[in-house]
Each structure stands twice: as C-alpha cells, then as structure tokens.
Amino acid sequence: MPTSFLWGLANPTRFMALSARILPWMAALSAVVTAAGLYLALFSSPADYQQGETVRIMYIHVPAAWLALALYAIMSLSALGTLVWRHPLADVSQKAAAPIGAAFTLLCLVTGSLWGKPMWGTWWVWDARLTSVLVLFLIYLGILALWRAIEDPGQAARAVAILTLVGFVNIPIVKFSVDWWNTLHQPASVIRMDGATIDASMLWPLFTMAIGLTLLALTLHMSGMRSEILARRARSLTLKAADRAAERQRPLPLSAGSAGAGSA
Amino acid sequence: MIALDSPHIGFVLAAYMAAAIVIAGLVLRAVIDSRMRNRALDILAARGVARHRVPSSGHPEGASAVRTISDGRDTVGSESSAQGAGYAGRGEGEEGGTARSHDDGRSDRR
Amino acid sequence: MMAALGALLVRDLKLAARVGGSGLLGVVFFLMLVTLIPFALGPDLNLLSRIGPAILWIAAVLATLIGLDRLFQGDEEDGSLDLMRMSHVPLELVVIVKGLAHWLTTGFPLALLSPLFGLLLAQEPDAMLAVMATLMVGTPALTFIGGIGAALTASLPRGGLILAVLVLPLMIPTLIFGVSAAQAAIGGTVPFLTPFLVLAALSLVAIVTGAVASAAALRGGG
Structure with a gap:
C-alpha cells in the first residue's frame, strides 16, 4: 500500500x-513544423490537374x-489505464x-464538406467515410x-472509460455496417479519391x-493534462479546507472520526 | 503557389479559415484554462498558507488524525488519483518547484 | 443461483406490470410514433409501404429508449442494486436477466405486434413477416446496448437525455442491418439471410459486451 500511494503521489x-x-x-x-507545412501546402505545391486548387483542402482534411x-x-489506451492499471495520470489523459x-473530428467534417461542395456538387454526401466520421x-x-x-x-473517469472502450469496440462495427449500407444504396455519381495515386509533390505537404498538427495536438493534450491536474488539486484543497472548517465547528472528541468519514 | 483566381478558391480559403478557427480555439482554451487553474490555486494557496502560518489555537492532533484517516481511505478509494494529483505539485507552478514539491509530498505523508 | 436469477426475472416483470411500472408503455409509444409519421409525410400509401420497415425500426429504437433510463435507476435508489452487487450471483448475469426482463416487456411485444402496425403503413404480408423477424432478432441488441448507457447513468438524477446521447450512435449498426434485412425480404439485390445473420450476430455481441460493460459500470458506482 505505501508503494502504491507513493506511485500515485510521485507520478503526477x-x-x-x-x-x-x-x-x-x-x-x-x-508551430515551426505547421508553418513549414502551411508553406508547402499553400505556396510550393502545385494544383491537382483534376481537382485544381481544392486539393489543398486535403492537407488539412487528412491530418x-x-x-x-x-x-x-489515446483515449482508449488511457481508459485501459484507468480501469486496469489504475494509473493516476490515465484519468487526466482521458x-x-x-x-x-x-475538435479535430469536427474540422475533418467541415473540411470534407468544403471539399465536397465543389467536387461533388453538394455539401454533404452520405458517403461511407464521411458517415463513419460523423458517427x-x-x-x-x-x-x-x-x-x-x-x-x-x-467516478466520471471510470464511467467514461467504459463508454470509451465500448465505443472502441463499436467503431469497426460502425465502419463495417456503414460500408455495407453504402454499397447497398450505391450513390449515383461520386468522384472517388481512392483510385488516384498521390504524387510526391503532394505527399510532402501532406x-x-x-x-x-500531430505535434500541436500532443502539445494541447499535455497542456490539458496539466490544467486538469491543477484543477483536481484545487478541488481536493477546497474539499480539505471545507473539512477543516467543518471540523473547527464541532466539539473536539468527535472531530477526527466524523471529519474523516465526511471527507468522501 | 496557390492561384487566387481559381474557381474554387473560396472553398480552399474557407477550409483553411475553419482550421485556423478550430486550432486557435483549442490553443486559446488551453491558455485560458491553465491561467484560471493557476489563479484559483494561488488564491487557495494564499488562504492555506495564511492558515499554516498562524498556529491555529485549536487542535493540531485532530488535524493530523484527519489527514491520516483521509490518506488511508484515499489509497483504497476512488479519489486516490485526484488526491495524489492534489498533493503532488504544490508550490510547483514556476520552474524549479520540483524539489520543493517533493518535500511537500513527504511532509504530507508524515 | 438459477433460482435467484429466476426470482429476479419474476420480480422485474411484476414491477413492470404493477402500478407505476412502465409495463407495455413502450408499445403504446411505438403506436404513437407510427401514427405520427404519416402525418408528417402525407398519407401516400406507396411511399409508406416503401419506407414502412424503416419507420417501424426507427420507432422500435425510440420505444426501446423510453423505459431504459429506469432499468437500473430504481434499484440504485432503493438499494436493491447494492444487494445484487454483494450477492454471489455474478453481476453480469444479473444484468442479462434484467435486460431480458426489459426486452420481454418492450422489444418482444413490440416485435409481436409489429404486423398490426404494418397494416397502418400498407405493408405486404411478406414485409410484415420480415419486419417482425428482424425486430424479434434485433431488439435484444437495442436493449443491451442501451443497458450500457443505463448502467453508466444509473446514479444520475436526470439520466434520460444523456442516455439517449450516449447509446444512439452505438445503435446505428443494428438499425442498418435490421432495416436492410427487412428491405431485402421485400425485394432487392441482397438475399434476406445475409443481413439477417449479421443482425443476429450483432445481437449476440451486444448481449456479451452489454453484460460485461454494464456490470463494470455498476461495480464502479457510475
């Protein structure tokens, strides 16, 4: 028990x-890598002969x-960390x-829609991939x-961990069924991206x-974890302060036990 | 080089604008969030330190008893991570607060 | 152990049947939805007979959701859930039995009566039978997926809305294959059995994952 306590204490x-x-x-x-990527994506890469300038949307959409x-x-791994290993940072990371x-899923949907309007002629197509991302x-x-x-x-971390893992099991099923559903209702004429091989001049910006953007996301994740740790610290300090205040108002012999029980 | 006279340029620019808005939103949220957390902790610390400095006329025994009881619970109970995180980086905030926070942790255990 | 589970099943069925229980309310709600949709679409019988299976399935999904938030909440409030946690019967089996009781009062009568509602939607006899078969096989998946959400929100005072938000995306595969199988029976390129067997598989997977996940959620007190 002392080691587990130290482990929980030392890690954060x-x-x-x-x-x-x-x-x-x-x-x-x-910031540097994203700026370089933006330069490559907007200035030093050619337009696609089929898609024209709209291909540049891909440089955001795909990442x-x-x-x-x-x-x-990451969330699913952290969920395992919460449920199985009880790692103290797992809740926070989740x-x-x-x-x-x-936010990035939303960005993927918005850019996909902005790409679809000029290419497909409509803002939204019930295409298998778009639909899976929506789900x-x-x-x-x-x-x-x-x-x-x-x-x-x-308590929230454990509940969310279960939901995350159930979702993790479900995502391939959703993908499979949406693909199936999509082939059943074959859309009339949709330009597909799959066939085209990507030229090196477009691979580099991508x-x-x-x-x-991955580095950016990891930075944001780490910063979010720091904020969450601080938030929990503030929460536990507030609770302790409240405990102490409650204890001061009670007669002496009762104080220890009742305050301890009340701290849950 | 991007051709600004292309027919679909509006969509490309809109996509990059959307990306800029989403990313700016995320960064802004991260910055504001950590600011607010730090300020809240500063306020708490100010109150907490004041309470430490003035040796409370009451009962130090009772206080330490509370501490050990709640610690014992926490290693078993759900709050362990929260409490661990709570005790963890006290006085960190700035660079180089590591050593101090370790000391804090140890004194907390005692 | 079987005796305990049997007693639990009987208790849950009795609770559903008594005053204050949800009973067959799900079926009534189902009827309301089926009545409502033609008012929005117009009484075009050709259109209704074409989209009838879809309407029945959507109504089934929503009707399943209605009673789900009380699946564990009542037991959480009166403390019987604590007894179930402490008993020697595995919590997974308890969840399966409670899910079964919920299905017997919601999904099962709904599937049984669906030909009747199919009449309102100008369904051919073949289509009615197909919808009934798919609902019979598919609604357990809805109940047990929904059960996960019910377990996660058991201790929340207002679990109903968030329950729907949590579980509806997870019900999409069941909906897809349920409607596909029903449509395939009326006509189309796919043989009926292909989506129907996938639907059955989804139900079995849902029962297993639902039992494990709900039990984990209930143990955590979430």
Missing part, C-alpha cells in the same frame, strides 16, 4: 515537472481525420484528449456529455502538415 509530480520543461519546446516545434482517430486511440479529438463525432459528443454529467472526477 514528476509529470508536472517534466511537462513544464518540455511544453514550451513542443509548442515551438509544432484532421488521422488525429480524430489517433486521439480516440479527459484532456476528448475535446481535442472532438465518430457523435460518440465524441457522448463522451464529452458524460464527462460533464458526473461531478466526482474519479506529411509535414500531419506531423505539425
């Missing part, structure tokens, strides 16, 4: 110290889609990843809603943007 401490040192560097690095999935993977993932977004919203619904952070 070390994390706070380490992250405080790393965070500015990561922020700077992600956003990748991050939508990657952050869900909570910090959710809004970032939801992913709905799952993200559910997770965010559950975080807001339960007040106690530990790659750079993906790395830049």
Whole structure:
C-alpha cells in the first residue's frame, strides 16, 4: 500500500515537472513544423490537374481525420489505464484528449464538406467515410456529455472509460455496417479519391502538415493534462479546507472520526 | 503557389479559415484554462498558507488524525488519483518547484 | 443461483406490470410514433409501404429508449442494486436477466405486434413477416446496448437525455442491418439471410459486451 500511494503521489509530480520543461519546446516545434507545412501546402505545391486548387483542402482534411482517430486511440489506451492499471495520470489523459479529438473530428467534417461542395456538387454526401466520421463525432459528443454529467472526477473517469472502450469496440462495427449500407444504396455519381495515386509533390505537404498538427495536438493534450491536474488539486484543497472548517465547528472528541468519514 | 483566381478558391480559403478557427480555439482554451487553474490555486494557496502560518489555537492532533484517516481511505478509494494529483505539485507552478514539491509530498505523508 | 436469477426475472416483470411500472408503455409509444409519421409525410400509401420497415425500426429504437433510463435507476435508489452487487450471483448475469426482463416487456411485444402496425403503413404480408423477424432478432441488441448507457447513468438524477446521447450512435449498426434485412425480404439485390445473420450476430455481441460493460459500470458506482 505505501508503494502504491507513493506511485500515485510521485507520478503526477514528476509529470508536472517534466511537462513544464518540455511544453514550451513542443509548442515551438509544432508551430515551426505547421508553418513549414502551411508553406508547402499553400505556396510550393502545385494544383491537382483534376481537382485544381481544392486539393489543398486535403492537407488539412487528412491530418484532421488521422488525429480524430489517433486521439480516440489515446483515449482508449488511457481508459485501459484507468480501469486496469489504475494509473493516476490515465484519468487526466482521458479527459484532456476528448475535446481535442472532438475538435479535430469536427474540422475533418467541415473540411470534407468544403471539399465536397465543389467536387461533388453538394455539401454533404452520405458517403461511407464521411458517415463513419460523423458517427465518430457523435460518440465524441457522448463522451464529452458524460464527462460533464458526473461531478466526482474519479467516478466520471471510470464511467467514461467504459463508454470509451465500448465505443472502441463499436467503431469497426460502425465502419463495417456503414460500408455495407453504402454499397447497398450505391450513390449515383461520386468522384472517388481512392483510385488516384498521390504524387510526391503532394505527399510532402501532406506529411509535414500531419506531423505539425500531430505535434500541436500532443502539445494541447499535455497542456490539458496539466490544467486538469491543477484543477483536481484545487478541488481536493477546497474539499480539505471545507473539512477543516467543518471540523473547527464541532466539539473536539468527535472531530477526527466524523471529519474523516465526511471527507468522501 | 496557390492561384487566387481559381474557381474554387473560396472553398480552399474557407477550409483553411475553419482550421485556423478550430486550432486557435483549442490553443486559446488551453491558455485560458491553465491561467484560471493557476489563479484559483494561488488564491487557495494564499488562504492555506495564511492558515499554516498562524498556529491555529485549536487542535493540531485532530488535524493530523484527519489527514491520516483521509490518506488511508484515499489509497483504497476512488479519489486516490485526484488526491495524489492534489498533493503532488504544490508550490510547483514556476520552474524549479520540483524539489520543493517533493518535500511537500513527504511532509504530507508524515 | 438459477433460482435467484429466476426470482429476479419474476420480480422485474411484476414491477413492470404493477402500478407505476412502465409495463407495455413502450408499445403504446411505438403506436404513437407510427401514427405520427404519416402525418408528417402525407398519407401516400406507396411511399409508406416503401419506407414502412424503416419507420417501424426507427420507432422500435425510440420505444426501446423510453423505459431504459429506469432499468437500473430504481434499484440504485432503493438499494436493491447494492444487494445484487454483494450477492454471489455474478453481476453480469444479473444484468442479462434484467435486460431480458426489459426486452420481454418492450422489444418482444413490440416485435409481436409489429404486423398490426404494418397494416397502418400498407405493408405486404411478406414485409410484415420480415419486419417482425428482424425486430424479434434485433431488439435484444437495442436493449443491451442501451443497458450500457443505463448502467453508466444509473446514479444520475436526470439520466434520460444523456442516455439517449450516449447509446444512439452505438445503435446505428443494428438499425442498418435490421432495416436492410427487412428491405431485402421485400425485394432487392441482397438475399434476406445475409443481413439477417449479421443482425443476429450483432445481437449476440451486444448481449456479451452489454453484460460485461454494464456490470463494470455498476461495480464502479457510475
């Protein structure tokens, strides 16, 4: 028991110290790489002969889609950390990843729609991939809603962890069924991206943007974890202060036991 | 080089604007959030430190008893991570607060 | 152990049947939805017969949601959930039995009566049978997926809305294959059995994951 307590105590401490040192560097690095990616994407890469300038939307759309999935993977890993290993940072990591993932999923949907209007002639197509991402977004919203619904952070973390893992099991099923549904209702004429091989002149901006935005997402995740740790610290200090205040108002012999029981 | 006279340029620019808005929103949220957390902790610390400095006329025994009881509960109970995080980086905030926060942690355990 | 589970099943069915229980309210709600949709779409019988299976399935999804928020909440409030947690019967089995009781009072009568509602939507006899079969096989998936949400929100005072937000995205595959199988029976390129068997598989998966996840959620006090 003492080791587990120390483990719980030491890890966030070390994390706070380490992250405080790393965070500015990561922020700077992600800014530099993203800026380079933007330069490549907007200025030094050619327009596609078929899609014209709209191909440049891909340099945001594809990294956003990748991050939508990657952050869900981070959440699922953290959920395992919460439920199985009871790692004290896992709750925090889960909570910090959710809004970032939801934001990138939304960005993926918006840019996909902006690409679809000139290419497909409509803002939204019930295309298999778009629809799967929409369902992913709905799952993200559910997770965010559950975080807001339960007040106690530990209890909320366990509930969200279960939901996240159920979603993790469900996402491939959703993908499969949406694909199936899509082939059943074959859309009339839709320009597909799959066939086209990507030229190196487009691969580089895509790659750079993906790395830049991934670094950005990791920076935001780390910063979110720091905020959440501070928030929990404030919460526990407030609770302790309230305990102490309550204890002061009680007669002496009762104080220890009742305050201890009340601290839950 | 992006051609600004292309027919669909509006959509491209809108996509990049959307990305800028979403990312700016995320960054702004992160910055404001950490500011607010730090300020809240500063306020708490100010109150807490004041309480430490003035040796309370009451009962130090009772206080330490409360501490050990709640610690014992927390290792088992759900709050362990929250409490761990809570005790963890006290006085950190700035760079180089590591050593101090370790000391704090130890004195908390005692 | 079987005796305990049987007693639990009987208790839940009795609770549903008594005053204050949700009873067959799900079926009534189902009827309301089926009545409502033609008012929005217009009384075009051709259109209704074409989209009838879809209407019936959507109504089934919503009707399942209605009673779900009380699946564990009542037991959480009066403390019987604590007894179930402490008993020697695995919580997973308890969840399955409670889900079964919920299905027997919601999904099962709904599937049984669906041909009747199919008449309102100008369904052919083939289509009615197909919808009935898919609902019979598919509604357990809805109940057990929804059960996860019910377990997660058991201790929340206002769980109803958030329950729907949590579980509806997870019900999409069931909806897709349920409607596909029903449509396939009326006509189309796909044989009926393909989506129907996938639907059955989804139900089995939902029962297992639903039992494990709901039990985990209930143990955590979430």
